[in-house]
Amino acid sequence: MSTPEVVSLDRKGAPIWGTLIGQFLKALLALAPLLVFMSIFFFAPLWAVVLDSFKSNEGNFTFANYADVFKEPIITAMRTSFGLAMVSALVSAVPGAVLAFLIESRGSDRLRQVVASISGVLANTGGVPLAFMFIASLGAEGAATGLLKAFGLDIYGAGFSLFTFWGLVLVYTYFQIPMMVIVFSPAIHGLRREWNEAARTLGATGRQFWANVGIPLLFPSFLSAFLLLFASAFSAYATARAMTNGTIALVPLMIGNLLDGNVIFDEVNLAKALAVAMIFVTLLAMVPYIVIQRRAQRWQR
């Protein structure tokens, strides 16, 4: 265990493999608890889903489950889920980023910590309690609806409803904006003051610094935070279930229904194929995420 951290080199400057292997083993030992845990409770279940999605009800190998994914009503639900995730991520990413920026650049340490823990709670609100909050404020009988009406703005008269696509987008922002604050803040924190000072010393105006240095540096992190929001909205289940009651067809709800035994299709493993399709979409969103993170890490430490 007492191997030095420095890689030993032989005379020609090539690393000695023994030490390298030693360091690798050490890393494996340090990472083992997390990796073993994740393998049992995360990777193994997902692998089982992938395997089962290729089975018919009799247990034979088949692609039939996947053929159903591209048929109605599933394909429509896929499109709706995708659109909902895209729109709600877009609508939440910008205000979340601005808020994170203001707090990181001008807030005190205490404020940053308080905001971080409150955001942690809000990012995890969902389901029936969240649905209640919005029905109580912006439902037909809600307090905010009444308030707006008193000011002469009858939103329900204008055709607004919480139980539509756009209503759902609004509800999603309640946990998406705090999530954006959580995932985007570290990037701003890493934007070092020295760079601003250097740019200023070289004669840049504040605006020039942001246009040529700040925003180009932050943009990759913004994009990757956006992709995370997309993935989380795409998979949201509890809130969607509490809000829609089947009025909007979304993929996570379909999977839930198939599991609860409200079977629309004959095949039990269809739910698994649907789940794999969802995993596929979210992983697809992760590919640009990884590429962008690589790029961002050049300057972020």
Next chain:
Amino acid sequence: MKLFSRRQLPLTLGLVLATIFVVLPLGSAAEFSLREPLKNTHGFDNYTWFFVAPDFAKYLGISFGLALTSALILLVLLVPTVVWLNLGGSKYRGFVEFVSLLPLVIPVVALAIGAQTALPDFAQTNEVILAFMYAVLAVPYAYRTMDTGLRSIPLKTIVEASRGLGATWFHVLFKVIIPVIRSTVLSALFMTLALSLGEFTITSLLHWDTFTTWVTTMSQSNILGAIALSVFSLVSVFVLLLVISVFIRPTKSMVISEEN
């Protein structure tokens, strides 16, 4: 505090908007839960019933037990890993970051179905399995919080300094590392608690009953009561948060020189 100076004004404005955004739905729900339609007044009728309902204490107990267990699991798993990453394993950081992010990205429904099929029977018939699943879901939040917190502390320098001054590893761990990372670890734990107490998807798809699913079931028969319960649980979380943050000093940014 110059809240309205030219520099601070945007922050003040942003915080005011954010507060309205957070409080408006919560406040409306609170107002709603105080309505007493039969008497046409406001009062605490919707709140009194659940304090005497035996299920309230039962499910609250189950939820808290599971939340504490999952927080403990994460503590044991993550603290050594994150400390190691910040001490010498920084080249594995990208990898760990990616793995720890996956539970946020992979749909929870997919994980729930998988857990139904892949986990052995003894795990399926024991409620504790939920604590492990909650821990998986909390990994992205807890890891991020801990890593961000630890990165703002020059842990390596502090550890080397104390070693150089003759401290044993035992002392380094208990007198240096743990006190320094305490508040970071606590905020990670808090996030885990918040997530576990509100988890619905896995709980309901694996057919277990906790506080969250109980509220959902209640909402079908007693909607005002269920709204009152939701408000009560959210407000209690915030109060708890406030109490904790009063007792914990904020983590000071201690970055002196950015090595590693």
